[in-house]
Amino acid sequence: MPTTTRIYNFSAGPAVLPLPVLEEAQRHLVSLPGVGMSVMEISHRSKTFEDLLNTAIEDIRALADVPANYRILMLQGGATLQFSMVPMNLLTPGASADYIDTGSWADKAIKEAKKVGPVNIAATTKTDGYTRIPRQEELRLTPGAAYVHITTNNTIEGTEWKTLPEVGEAPLVADTSSDMFSGPIDVGRFGLIYAGAQKNLGPSGVTLVIIREDLLARSVDSLPVMLNYRVHAENNSLYNTPNTFGIYILGLTVKWLRSLGGLPAIARINQRKAAKLYAEIDRTGFYRGTAQKESRSLMNVTFRLPSEELEKLFVKESTAAGLDGLKGHRAVGGMRASIYNAFPEDGVDALVEFMREFERRHG
Amino acid sequence: MPTTTRIYNFSAGPAVLPLPVLEEAQRHLVSLPGVGMSVMEISHRSKTFEDLLNTAIEDIRALADVPANYRILMLQGGATLQFSMVPMNLLTPGASADYIDTGSWADKAIKEAKKVGPVNIAATTKTDGYTRIPRQEELRLTPGAAYVHITTNNTIEGTEWKTLPEVGEAPLVADTSSDMFSGPIDVGRFGLIYAGAQKNLGPSGVTLVIIREDLLARSVDSLPVMLNYRVHAENNSLYNTPNTFGIYILGLTVKWLRSLGGLPAIARINQRKAAKLYAEIDRTGFYRGTAQKESRSLMNVTFRLPSEELEKLFVKESTAAGLDGLKGHRAVGGMRASIYNAFPEDGVDALVEFMREFERRHG
Numbered sequence: 001m002p003t004t005t006r007i008y009n010f011s012a013g014p015a016v017l018p019l020p021v022l023e024e025a026q027r028h029l030v031s032l033p034g035v036g037m038s039v040m041e042i043s044h045r046s047k048t049f050e051d052l053l054n055t056a057i058e059d060i061r062a063l064a065d066v067p068a069n070y071r072i073l074m075l076q077g078g079a080t081l082q083f084s085m086v087p088m089n090l091l092t093p094g095a096s097a098d099y100i101d102t103g104s105w106a107d108k109a110i111k112e113a114k115k116v117g118p119v120n121i122a123a124t125t126k127t128d129g130y131t132r133i134p135r136q137e138e139l140r141l142t143p144g145a146a147y148v149h150i151t152t153n154n155t156i157e158g159t160e161w162k163t164l165p166e167v168g169e170a171p172l173v174a175d176t177s178s179d180m181f182s183g184p185i186d187v188g189r190f191g192l193i194y195a196g197a198q199k200n201l202g203p204s205g206v207t208l209v210i211i212r213e214d215l216l217a218r219s220v221d222s223l224p225v226m227l228n229y230r231v232h233a234e235n236n237s238l239y240n241t242p243n244t245f246g247i248y249i250l251g252l253t254v255k256w257l258r259s260l261g262g263l264p265a266i267a268r269i270n271q272r273k274a275a276k277l278y279a280e281i282d283r284t285g286f287y288r289g290t291a292q293k294e295s296r297s298l299m300n301v302t303f304r305l306p307s308e309e310l311e312k313l314f315v316k317e318s319t320a321a322g323l324d325g326l327k328g329h330r331a332v333g334g335m336r337a338s339i340y341n342a343f344p345e346d347g348v349d350a351l352v353e354f355m356r357e358f359e360r361r362h363g
Numbered sequence: 364m365p366t367t368t369r370i371y372n373f374s375a376g377p378a379v380l381p382l383p384v385l386e387e388a389q390r391h392l393v394s395l396p397g398v399g400m401s402v403m404e405i406s407h408r409s410k411t412f413e414d415l416l417n418t419a420i421e422d423i424r425a426l427a428d429v430p431a432n433y434r435i436l437m438l439q440g441g442a443t444l445q446f447s448m449v450p451m452n453l454l455t456p457g458a459s460a461d462y463i464d465t466g467s468w469a470d471k472a473i474k475e476a477k478k479v480g481p482v483n484i485a486a487t488t489k490t491d492g493y494t495r496i497p498r499q500e501e502l503r504l505t506p507g508a509a510y511v512h513i514t515t516n517n518t519i520e521g522t523e524w525k526t527l528p529e530v531g532e533a534p535l536v537a538d539t540s541s542d543m544f545s546g547p548i549d550v551g552r553f554g555l556i557y558a559g560a561q562k563n564l565g566p567s568g569v570t571l572v573i574i575r576e577d578l579l580a581r582s583v584d585s586l587p588v589m590l591n592y593r594v595h596a597e598n599n600s601l602y603n604t605p606n607t608f609g610i611y612i613l614g615l616t617v618k619w620l621r622s623l624g625g626l627p628a629i630a631r632i633n634q635r636k637a638a639k640l641y642a643e644i645d646r647t648g649f650y651r652g653t654a655q656k657e658s659r660s661l662m663n664v665t666f667r668l669p670s671e672e673l674e675k676l677f678v679k680e681s682t683a684a685g686l687d688g689l690k691g692h693r694a695v696g697g698m699r700a701s702i703y704n705a706f707p708e709d710g711v712d713a714l715v716e717f718m719r720e721f722e723r724r725h726g
Contacts, residue, residue: 205609226447246609
């Protein structure tokens with residue numbers, strides 16, 4: 001067997017996957033038991049693959065208690081293609097869409113929506129450097145909006161919505177790429193949820209979309225067929241060849257989440273991991289969290305050090321210590337520890353220990 | 364180690380992959396040597412991944428002798444998304460596009476193009492049941508066309524272009540999904556080439572696009588950013604997170620092709636494999652090839668039996684004998700043996716032997 005020496009991977013995405021998932025995929029990579037082919041080689045029209053796909057969908061439905069009037073789709077193109085598909089499908093003629101601007105990714109979603117139709121910025125925390133999520137009373141929602149778009153977790157800025165906004169009749173649409181299935185989610189509150197898989201769900205190249213069935217009626221035939229939610233729903237994500245291997249790994253990852261005890265269980269683990277890091281950040285003032293406390297993300301913990309020189313040194317020494325991927329996004333600077341579902345708690349402990357030792361030497 | 368019992372996989376796609384590629388991917392699946400993470404877990408912005416991507420691109424350039432003024436992109440969404448991206452990017456205002464209709468997939472490309480702008484069907488062999496490729500003198504090309512689109516190999520109908528059409532000044536655009544890198548390709552004859560990876564190049568979820576640089580100027584800023592060739596070219600396919608694992612496998616597959624001796628070598632193997640099957644089909648008249656002889660595909664060998672009852676029996680018995688995926692597409696009926704690059708020659712020999720024995724018992 002190959003060496004399985006592994007480091008602690010704090011990468012923002014593609015990100016760490018559960019070790020049992022990787023090990024199962026490795027065992028069966030050349031030949032799926034009872035099939036005689038790699039999962040990469042089987043037809044997407046075969047019973048074997050349809051069973052894999054449908055099992056993944058059923059496991060997602062059970063994991064997140066997805067109501068029966070929602071369809072679960074596995075698409076391609078990442079959240080970025082969803083930035084276009086959402087308005088192309090849901091922004092009905094004559095209406096406008098409300099977007100809440102909480103960071104770099106929300107801003108990209110807005111830019112793409114504006115190419116399709118009228119967009120109203122219902123709230124933005126840009127003047128606060130995106131260090132927080134807007135409060136309910138700050139939202140200026142448009143009556144009759146086609147939908148309201150939010151970004152539930154802001155990967156770059158390290159913030160997250162702690163409670164969903166009240167948006168009235170308009171369907172709530174959410175980019176959940178960086179916190180999907182990191183804790184319980186009330187799917188019934190949303191019209192559409194999308195998530196690139198490569199943070200909490202699986203490898204890159206698969207996009208999970210959960211859409212309320214009545215919204216499929218908004219998809220018109222003149223859309224490019226690959227960008228039409230209704231076509232994908234009618235074909236159970238098999239209109240064309242999907243990313244079969246990515247769906248297989250996503251399915252294993254969802255099974256792993258269920259085996260842990262589901263979303264309440266993973267939420268407890270994620271809260272504990274994040275609490276350890278934020279406690280260390282707040283302990284002396286040497287480290288400084290960049291997000292306002294009430295908006296702190298459980299997935300992406302962002303912090304600065306007293307100087308950029310110390311930050312460079314921190315990146316260098318932590319990498320050498322087997323703590324990889326801690327350099328923050330250039331938009332925020334400093335450090336970012338991405339601690340998604342599959343990130344092991346002992347890696348958080350190792351980082352806390354490293355932070356203490358680093359402060360002892362340089363504080 | 365896991366069992367590696369494998370069957371002969373004649374599936375039209377996703378299809379068989381080279382065994383050495385699968386074995387290397389298996390060895391390193393949990394931890395890439397020297398990296399300490401699975402290839403699925405590393406950031407697409409990391410040096411490790413950029414090296415993987417750039418090596419794959421360089422290997423493709425070397426393998427197919429791609430001229431320096433062509434860009435090599437790795438996108439998502441399969442050929443079906445290319446059916447839309449091609450006209451959205453290349454069909455300039457006021458112009459029309461010429462399409463040559465040689466089968467089901469060409470027809471799908473035409474349907475999507477018509478949603479974008481004016482389309483002229485420069486030739487069709489529909490009245491011949493798509494059993495052949497049109498001759499040069501049948502083409503009614505439009506002067507000043509934005510481009511001319513062909514499907515180099517017709518997976519369902521079992522036909523292929525033996526020589527490229529002369530199309531004058533217009534850029535030739537080709538869907539090469541089912542015969543890419545099955546033999547030498549004169550890239551300089553094309554404006555744009557695209558191919559879903561899941562037949563000859565790797566797993567599903569990656570789309571190879573090779574585009575002549577001057578055509579990038581046609582991509583306007585108002586396009587959805589994920590559908591803009593220029594954006595992908597400017598960002599070396601890293602505008603957003605690509606299918607990192609799929610690109611890794613595609614890279615290994617291209618290396619495997621180079622190790623065999625490149626495209627002339629694989630062409631000889633493919634010709635030999637197809638010749639064996641067509642010789643058996645033509646031997647007595649019990650089997651009947653569905654494509655006209657001068658248009659026969661080297662990748663997808665389609666044939667009928669004397670009755671539908673015998674065809675059902677053939678599927679049943681061949682599957683039981685470890686020859687999987689031989690049932691033809693419902694549009695053509697009968698049998699289809701897809702024998703892409705990675706399909707082993709001994710599998711062709713096994714099928715020929717099975718065909719002889721089947722005829723002996725039922726002929």
